[in-house]
Amino acid sequence: MKSCLKCGKQFDENAIEDSDSAKYPSCNSCWKEWTTYAVIVINEMRLDMSLPEHRKALRKYERIFFGLEKGEEIKKNPEEGSNVN
Numbered sequence: 001m002k003s004c005l006k007c008g009k010q011f012d013e014n015a016i017e018d019s020d021s022a023k024y025p026s027c028n029s030c031w032k033e034w035t036t037y038a039v040i041v042i043n044e045m046r047l048d049m050s051l052p053e054h055r056k057a058l059r060k061y062e063r064i065f066f067g068l069e070k071g072e073e074i075k076k077n078p079e080e081g082s083n084v085n
């Protein structure tokens with residue numbers, strides 16, 4: 001048994017559906033919650049998963065979601081001003 005990093009509940013690590021969730025560790029329901037949230041992040045941030053920098057950005061939100069990093073949960077309108085066309 002392991003404790004979920006997100007909700008704190010105990011879960012059977014042999015019952016996890018996605019092996020990626022083992023790295024936190026996360027229970028199935030919290031991992032599902034993250035994957036749903038990840039889609040929102042990808043859409044809002046317009047992330048392209050083929051780009052390493054964008055994958056890194058998503059990883060940061062993943063860590064924030066699981067409480068490993070402090071930060072804003074989502075940034076809808078990044079005011080960086082560096083991407084002026």
Ligand SMILES: [Zn+2]
Pocket residue numbers: 004005006007008009026027028029030031
């Ligand atoms: Zn959980």
